Every structure is written in C-alpha cells, then in structure tokens.
Amino acid sequence: MPKPTIEAIDFFYLSNPQILDIADGSQDALLVRIQGAGVEGWGECEASPLVSIASWKCPMSHSACKPLSQSYLGKIVGSPEDIKALHHLARSQSLDLLQADHTLSGIDIALWDWLGKVQERPTFELLGFKQSFSKRAYASTLFGQTPEETYQKALEIKDSGFTAAKFGWGSFGQKDVQWDEDLIQAAREGLGSEHDLFIDAGTVWKENVQEAQQRLPTLKKHNIRWLEEPFENDALLAYSQLSKLNPHTPLATGEGCHCFLQAKNLIEFGDIDYIQIDPGRVGGLTSAHRVALLAQSKGIQFVNHTFTSTLALASALQPYLGIEEFELCEYPVSRSEVARAISPSTLNLNAGWVTIPEGPGLGVIPDLKALAPYEKTVEIKIDHELVFKSKPIL
Ligand SMILES: [Mg+2]
Known part of the structure; x- marks a missing residue:
C-alpha cells in the first residue's frame, strides 16, 4: 500500500x-x-x-x-x-x-x-504508549476581580466534583501582599481544606525573586500545592534561586516554552518541580512527547497546559497518557464562546478523573457547523x- x-x-x-x-x-x-x-x-x-x-x-x-x-x-x-x-x-x-x-x-x-x-x-499508541491512564483533573480558572467573586468561583468548582483547582492571573501580584492573601484565602475557603489548590502568578514578577518570596508565607499558610509562573519563561536563574531559597514550595512553569530546548533548559537549570507543556505552542506532540520523556528521566512531573478547547485538551494529554506517575491534568473550566464552539462537549470526568474518548487519532473532532x-x-x-x-x- x-x-x-x-x-x-x-x-x-x-x-x-x-x-x-x-x-x-x-x-x-x-x-x-x-x-x-x-x-x-x-x-x-x-x-x-x-x-x-x-x-x-x-x-x-x-x-x-x-x-x-x-x-x-x-x-x-x-x-x-x-x-x-x-x-x-x-x-x-x-x-x-x-x-x-x-x-x-x-x-x-x-x-x-x-x-x-x-x-x-489512537495517537498515544503512535507515540509509543501501550495503554493510557486517567489523569486527575484540576479545574483551571482565573481569579475573580474580587475575593468574593473568587470565593464564588471556588464554590462552583467544588460542587462540580473536582478534587483540585487552580486560580491565576487577574490582579494577583499587582497590588500588595495583603490583596494576594485575600484572594488566596477566598479561593481556599470556597474550595475547602481537603482539595488541592494551585496558584498561578502569570509571570507577574518577571524575574524579581524578592517579590515572589514575600508571598511564600501566605502560600504555606493556605497549603498551596504549587506556585506557577512567578517569573517569565526564560528567567532560569530566578526560578533556581527561588527554589533553592524555598525548597518546600513546589514551582511549576513551562507553558511559555516554544520549543523542546526551552523546556529542557527549565528542567535542567530551573530547579522546578513541574514542567507544564502546551503542545499547541511547544512544537506539537513531537516536542511535547520529548519533554515528557525527559521529565520522566529527571524525576520531574509533567503536566499539560490547556486553557482553550476540548480538541486542544485531548491533544495535550497524548504526550503523557501512557506515563502513570504523571497524574495531574489542567482542565479548563472557563472556556470562552469560540472555544466551546470548536468542541461543545468536554472530556469525560469521573470522580474528578479525566479520560480521553476512544477512537483513532486524538478522539475529538471539531464541530464545524457550530x-x-x-x-x-x-x-x-x-x-x-x-x-x-x-x-x-x-
Ligand atoms: Mg499558567
């Protein structure tokens, strides 16, 4: 043939x-x-x-x-x-x-x-995996404009059956430490003490280690599982310094990587704990899969980065579907109108765990009419x- x-x-x-x-x-x-x-x-x-x-x-x-x-x-x-x-x-x-x-x-x-x-x-088989494992989804959303709005968002997430959530961007890091504490406290109170909570600073401190460090007591107080993107993607030294100064606060980053080598640098020189990769940016599944294998060999957790459609989510899971120890999945819960139109349904969740649909390829087909x-x-x-x-x- x-x-x-x-x-x-x-x-x-x-x-x-x-x-x-x-x-x-x-x-x-x-x-x-x-x-x-x-x-x-x-x-x-x-x-x-x-x-x-x-x-x-x-x-x-x-x-x-x-x-x-x-x-x-x-x-x-x-x-x-x-x-x-x-x-x-x-x-x-x-x-x-x-x-x-x-x-x-x-x-x-x-x-x-x-x-x-x-x-x-299925695509994950083409990538070399024999089987796929479900991933524990964390609901990913932006901070509300106020602590009260953030609290309401967290309540909704908790009621939707997720066991973990992430709040990020918005005004976080742009005012003072007390404002950030109020936002985090609101998220924690809405979500409850038993669920995992992650905070995404959205690169707000550029490469300023001191600014990030001022927030660490608040993160510790509210039992935050990771601090994400305190710095820009290329700020390897800042990541490494913050990590060495505060080894008990896990750091996550990598969504800004535009190629395999950027991710490799973060893994090898950034002293990070989680590498977050978006196949739609890093060079597709070819690069994302290389990053997942490198992360596995270095003992660093690989997590997808997805804030868009279900098609993007289905593709972002492929590079690590077959690696059981990479347990988490970023699961967008605030998709905009056009993202919902691309693929109206979301991936199946069962008690907070996500699986991809069966079928050849990615298992998700865009809804062209919508x-x-x-x-x-x-x-x-x-x-x-x-x-x-x-x-x-x-
Ligand atoms: Mg992020």
Missing part, C-alpha cells in the same frame, strides 16, 4: 465577536486541517492566528527563512518517524522565522491525528497579488 501524502493543509482563524484584555487565551483560535488519503486530521495552535498564518505562506527570505508550506505540503507520511523528520526539516528551513514554532505546533498535532486515523490507531459563525476571512496580498486566501470551513 502506498504511503499517504499530505495533499492539503488549511488554516481556520476563529474569534469571539469581541476580544477582551484579560488573560483568557481561548478568545480566538487557529485550527489546522490536514487532508490526504481520504482522511482529515485536526490540530490547534496556541498562538496569534494571523501572524501564524503568515509564517505558513510568507515569501522565502533566505535558505533558513522559508515559509512552513515548503516543508510540509506534498510530503509522504507513513510513520511516526516521518512526522518527526518533517518537524526537524521545518525547524531548520524556518530557523529565522520566529513564529514558525507556533504554526508548526498545530500542523504537527494535526499530523499525529491524521496518521492515527489513516492507521486506525464554529462556522466565528470564522474570520483572511487574505494576504503582495504587490496586489493574492498569496493566501482562507477557505470557508463548511
């Missing part, structure tokens, strides 16, 4: 009618569809849609700055090794195209989904000549 060929790759830019200036990354989306051998695969980039489309179709600037279309279109893909080879080809041919990693993330995910459907196997109203038409012209025009999703 001939190996299947990538016949078409299409991008669909979707957006809420209004984008708010809040830390909710699910307000717009870029879906990727791969077609070939009569089969479709789907992936989602966690990135700015328009610039990501541009890196698919921009003119070549030089031999290491080519559009991604040159690396993927028309290629033959019959095995996981073929997907990995294309990933490396694309990264070298688009070395100087900084958006390339974000764009190829969605392509890579769609390829793993597509190959799974071609071979009628998301069509959110589609943006995109055209790119150079010297009045059309070089890219988006296709209607239906």
Whole structure:
C-alpha cells in the first residue's frame, strides 16, 4: 500500500465577536486541517492566528527563512518517524522565522491525528504508549476581580466534583501582599481544606525573586500545592534561586516554552518541580512527547497546559497518557464562546478523573457547523497579488 501524502493543509482563524484584555487565551483560535488519503486530521495552535498564518505562506527570505508550506505540503507520511523528520526539516528551513514554532505546533498535532486515523490507531499508541491512564483533573480558572467573586468561583468548582483547582492571573501580584492573601484565602475557603489548590502568578514578577518570596508565607499558610509562573519563561536563574531559597514550595512553569530546548533548559537549570507543556505552542506532540520523556528521566512531573478547547485538551494529554506517575491534568473550566464552539462537549470526568474518548487519532473532532459563525476571512496580498486566501470551513 502506498504511503499517504499530505495533499492539503488549511488554516481556520476563529474569534469571539469581541476580544477582551484579560488573560483568557481561548478568545480566538487557529485550527489546522490536514487532508490526504481520504482522511482529515485536526490540530490547534496556541498562538496569534494571523501572524501564524503568515509564517505558513510568507515569501522565502533566505535558505533558513522559508515559509512552513515548503516543508510540509506534498510530503509522504507513513510513520511516526516521518512526522518527526518533517518537524526537524521545518525547524531548520524556518530557523529565522520566529513564529514558525507556533504554526508548526498545530500542523504537527494535526499530523499525529491524521496518521492515527489513516492507521486506525489512537495517537498515544503512535507515540509509543501501550495503554493510557486517567489523569486527575484540576479545574483551571482565573481569579475573580474580587475575593468574593473568587470565593464564588471556588464554590462552583467544588460542587462540580473536582478534587483540585487552580486560580491565576487577574490582579494577583499587582497590588500588595495583603490583596494576594485575600484572594488566596477566598479561593481556599470556597474550595475547602481537603482539595488541592494551585496558584498561578502569570509571570507577574518577571524575574524579581524578592517579590515572589514575600508571598511564600501566605502560600504555606493556605497549603498551596504549587506556585506557577512567578517569573517569565526564560528567567532560569530566578526560578533556581527561588527554589533553592524555598525548597518546600513546589514551582511549576513551562507553558511559555516554544520549543523542546526551552523546556529542557527549565528542567535542567530551573530547579522546578513541574514542567507544564502546551503542545499547541511547544512544537506539537513531537516536542511535547520529548519533554515528557525527559521529565520522566529527571524525576520531574509533567503536566499539560490547556486553557482553550476540548480538541486542544485531548491533544495535550497524548504526550503523557501512557506515563502513570504523571497524574495531574489542567482542565479548563472557563472556556470562552469560540472555544466551546470548536468542541461543545468536554472530556469525560469521573470522580474528578479525566479520560480521553476512544477512537483513532486524538478522539475529538471539531464541530464545524457550530464554529462556522466565528470564522474570520483572511487574505494576504503582495504587490496586489493574492498569496493566501482562507477557505470557508463548511
Ligand atoms: Mg499558567
């Protein structure tokens, strides 16, 4: 049987009618569809849609700055090794195209989904796992605008059957220590003392170790399981210093990694406890799976980062589905309108544990009818000549 060929790759830019200036990354989306051998695969980039489309179709600037279309279109893909080879080809041919990693993330995910459907196997099997394990979901949401609003959100989460929750971003870290204490206390009171509570500082202290350290007594008082992203993604020294000064406060980070090597640096030099990876940003499942295996070898916990659609969640679980000791799963509970339209249903939860649907590939297919109203038409012209025009999703 001939190996299947990538016949078409299409991008669909979707957006809420209004984008708010809040830390909710699910307000717009870029879906990727791969077609070939009569089969479709789907992936989602966690990135700015328009610039990501541009890196698919921009003119070549030089031999290491080519559009991604040159690396993927028309290629033959019959095995996981073929997907990995294309990933490396694309990264070298688009070395100087900084958006390339974000764009190829969605392509890579769609390829793993597509190959799974071609071979009628789940993606986690293609990645080398013999079985999948359920993960304990933590409800992931933003802090409310006030402690009272945060308390109400925590109550709702507790009543929904989760055994763990995370609150982050908003005004946390932007006022004084007492304000942060009030927010954390509200979350803890709403959630109750028996559930795990995580706090996400959303990079608010950049690389200022002292600012982070001032909050540690509050974190300890309310039994916080981890402090997430106190610093920017590249602040390796700040992470390491905070960790050494406070070895009993676990640190989590990594969602900002745009490639395998950034995650490797955090694991090897950041002294962190949890590496959080978004396949839609880090280079797809090819990179995310490499990070999971590295984390396992270094005794660091791997957790997905997902704040968008169920399609993105199903893909983010694949890199570590077969590794039982990686127990946790970030489970978004405040998805915006467009994220809910991409995949209206959520992944099954059973007593707070999440499993992926059975079926080939990722096991989740976007609802094209539901998301069509959110589609943006995109055209790119150079010297009045059309070089890219988006296709209607239906
Ligand atoms: Mg986060």
